[in-house]
Amino acid sequence: MWRNRYKAQNPSVSKEKEEFACVNCQAAASTTYKKYSEDVIRLTECEKCHELVDKYIEYDVVLVVIDLMLQYVQAYRHLLLNVKIERPERLFVIFWLSHAAEVWMRDKTGAQFGQVADQEWMFYRCLLLSAVEICSFVVTILLFSLWKKKETTQSTWQIIGSTLLGYYGNVAVVISFIFNLSHETSYQVVMQIFLLVSHVQVQRVLFPTVSSTDNIIVVLTAKLISTTTGSLLTAAVL
Structure with a gap:
């Protein structure tokens, strides 16, 4: 599942621990999505720019790599700030x-x-x-x-x-x-x-x-x- 690629996050946690970043303006965010049920997930909106904090959450890895190759800075923010890379x-x-x-x-x-x-x-x-x-x-x-x-x-x-x-x-x-x-x-x-x-x-x-x-x-x-x-x-x- 794509969720396994990302930092562990608890949608119910408040903004006490801001460990994510908006890929558009790089403002701090507490979560990138909110989970309402097993099959229902809503991406979080940035409080500063009012865009989705991380649209790449719903992207396949291949599409993320393509945006990296196209040198989109949003893709770099997603990879470096919101993704937990193992080893x-x-x-x-x-x-x-x-x-x-x-x-x-x-x-x-x-x-x-x-x-x-x-x-x-x-x-x-x-x-x-x-x-x-x-x-x-x-x-x-x-x-x-x-x-x-x-x-x-x-x-x-x-x-x-x-x-x-x-x-x-x-x-x-x-x-x-x-x-x-x-x-x-x-x-x-x-x-x-x-x-x-x-x-x-x-x-x-x-x-x-x-x-x-x-x-x-x-x-x-x-x-x-x-x-x-x-x-x-x-x-x-x-």
């Missing part, structure tokens, strides 16, 4: 391996290695490179959160988890495998833009009172630091 580290491992595999395939295409051991070393190097780049990106966002700690209500672990989920576009490596796109410049550019926009949307959710311009600058700075760190590591390893 988010599993998702991070998937995104990390996907990114490392794509880099490995791209490097493998550009340099023909005859030895299996050389190709295996390349993959391990790509795993290390990917981990360092992602960690550098997350650390930059954390430093920004310390500077703007009054601008967010999220905890440190929530910021880390949300930032890591911004890498979900890395699973597109499956498409690159099927159509052999890893070495194509156009594909690489599109994926980098997609990931940057995803991180900007995550930033908008984590820091709703910070201007979009500042959030974009932070993401670009984090990406620059991440890329620079990766380049330095590559030069050191090679």
Whole structure:
């Protein structure tokens, strides 16, 4: 059932504990729906914007994913604020391996290695490179959160988890495998833009009172630091 995807909530509880957020204006809400019977559920209306607190409650997972791919900030608010993700580290491992595999395939295409051991070393190097780049990106966002700690209500672990989920576009490596796109410049550019926009949307959710311009600058700075760190590591390893 779709209800199992969401944070546990008791419709009879008052507003003493506000743990949800409106996907339209991000105002706090005590519930996302009210249950009248086993088959009758009414979505809660936001007291601030008078829209449904979370319309995605009734959406299938596939439709939510489509809206995420279309970069709707409402979908990001739904995922990051109103959904309880079990074992988010599993998702991070998937995104990390996907990114490392794509880099490995791209490097493998550009340099023909005859030895299996050389190709295996390349993959391990790509795993290390990917981990360092992602960690550098997350650390930059954390430093920004310390500077703007009054601008967010999220905890440190929530910021880390949300930032890591911004890498979900890395699973597109499956498409690159099927159509052999890893070495194509156009594909690489599109994926980098997609990931940057995803991180900007995550930033908008984590820091709703910070201007979009500042959030974009932070993401670009984090990406620059991440890329620079990766380049330095590559030069050191090679």
